[in-house]
Amino acid sequence: MPRLIRAALERAGVEGADRVSSGVDVVGDIAIVRLAGFSAPEKQKIAGAILGEMRNVRVVLEQEGGIEGEFRLRKLAHLAGERRTTTVHRENGxxxxxDVAKxxxxxxxxxxxxxxxxxxxxxxxxxxxxxxxxxxxxxxxxxxxxxxxxxxxxxxxxxxxxxxxxxxxxxxxxxxxxxxxxxxxxxxxxxxxxxxxxxxxxxxxxxxxxxxxxxxxxxxxxxxxxxxxxxxxxxxxxxxxxxxxxxxxxxxxxxxxxxxxxxxxxxxxxxxxxxxxxxxxxxxxxxxxxx
Ligand SMILES: C[S@@+](CC[C@H](N)C(=O)[O-])C[C@H]1O[C@@H](n2cnc3c(N)ncnc32)[C@H](O)[C@@H]1O
The missing domain is CATH 3.40.50.150 (Vaccinia Virus protein VP39)
Structure with a gap:
């Protein structure tokens, strides 16, 4: 997990921040986190901390489970920020x-x-x-x-x-x-x-x-x-x-x-x-x- 997010979670008083173990996938301005084992209020705190700390992030989604099916899709739930699953991701020029849902x-x-x-x-x-x-x-x-x-x-x-x-x-x-x-x-x-x-x-x-x-x-x-x-x-x-x-x-x-x-x-x-x-x-x- 990026140090920035760990620090934000600790500041937000979320215990067991280590459990956000697989890190955060940032696709364009969408952050995708796996939060199995956290309560709904904890998830909200984590999502709020991510939005606050990562200035490039406008949407926080939770990935529930793995990447599945013929199309290899993630099952996603909205946690915080704008309600959309589309973005533009930049890499290697x-x-x-x-559309992370489709x-x-x-x-x-x-x-x-x-x-x-x-x-x-x-x-x-x-x-x-x-x-x-x-x-x-x-x-x-x-x-x-x-x-x-x-x-x-x-x-x-x-x-x-x-x-x-x-x-x-x-x-x-x-x-x-x-x-x-x-x-x-x-x-x-x-x-x-x-x-x-x-x-x-x-x-x-x-x-x-x-x-x-x-x-x-x-x-x-x-x-x-x-x-x-x-x-x-x-x-x-x-x-x-x-x-x-x-x-x-x-x-x-x-x-x-x-x-x-x-x-x-x-x-x-x-x-x-x-x-x-x-x-x-x-x-x-x-x-x-x-x-
Ligand atoms: C693991 S993803 C990789 C996608 C892409 N190469 C990437 O790195 O983002 C595998 C892709 O294969 C597609 N796929 C699955 N079965 C296929 C098939 N029989 N013929 C063509 N594409 C298929 C899925 O829809 C999915 O987009």
Whole structure:
């Protein structure tokens, strides 16, 4: 928890401020807190303290429970400040319109987005299978100046993504497909140099589709929540999972992105595919024009 908020809670006389353990997510001018275990008056005091201490915050919402469902949404309740769930969040020189009640957005991934944007090379074709309101895709288009195809199943998120493309002046570089990423191999004729899979609770189910969409020697950025008491244990769990999913000759390195719960870690694997492709079942799938 930021020291500022801890001090404010102590001044407001809220006992057990340590229990606001997962910190505060600040998305634009909206602060989102998890306050399980606090009474209603304590929640009001905490929200008031946040509004008073964080000058950029105009809305305080409580997140009840985890991030859930196909669209990865938070269940939110209004605590203090203006009554809205929409805002504009700025990071890495980009601006994102967000509706925190209708579309997924986490401010905690900005470093990872910048890392991926820094890897894209001129002329590459990039696919983001789980694009949300566009933070990865737009950062890549803006930083690397390359074309990105985004896919997103949540219509509200896809609409915000398109608005964000215009807001960041990358609408000529980014195409948004509103649909199911599993169907992309049948919809897209093109194959990609770099594929992003930022859907860490479900990405394993879509890896076969990503393998069909990647060029030979292409790269897949695979995100996954794994159990592990430390990075080494989480990396071993990820290795075990990928061993059964990747074609022969694929190589990867992994890194810890962030902690997502007690003993749960979000890991990223940068997977480099072999020059000619084999499907997960071992069949050779050569395609015209594929590396
Ligand atoms: C964890 S969020 C990540 C969003 C975005 N990449 C970001 O970092 O903000 C996963 C996203 O995948 C979308 N999604 C879930 N299943 C999908 C599917 N089958 N096809 C396309 N998008 C899907 C969800 O709606 C959600 O926006």
């Amino acid at each position: 980009c601006a994102f319109r967000v 579309a997924y957005f986490s401010p905690r991934l900005s470093t990872e987005r910048l890392r991926i944007a820094g890897l894209a090379r001129p002329g590459e074709r990039v696919l983001n299978m789980f694009a949300g309101v566009g933070p990865f895709s737009i950062a890549i288009a803006k930083v690397a100046g390359v074309k990105v195809t985004s896919c997103e199943v949540n219509e509200a998120a896809a609409e915000l993504h398109e608005a964000n493309d215009r807001l960041n002046k990358v609408e000529d570089l980014v195409t948004v497909i509103h649909g199911d990423a599993a169907e992309l191999p049948d919809v897209l004729a093109e194959r990609f140099d770099r594929i992003l899979m930022p859907h860490p609770s479900e990405s394993h189910r879509y890896l076969p589709a990503a393998l069909r969409l990647a060029k030979g020697e292409g790269t897949i950025h695979y995100y996954r929540h794994v159990l592990g008491k430390d990075e080494a244990e989480a990396a071993a769990a990820l290795r075990g999972e990928l061993r059964g999913l990747l074609p022969e000759g694929a190589r990867f390195c992994s890194r810890r992105v962030r902690e997502v719960g007690p003993r749960w870690v979000e890991m990223a694997a940068d997977i480099r595919l072999p020059g000619h492709k084999r499907g997960a079942g071992g069949r050779v799938r050569r395609r015209r024009g594929a590396g």
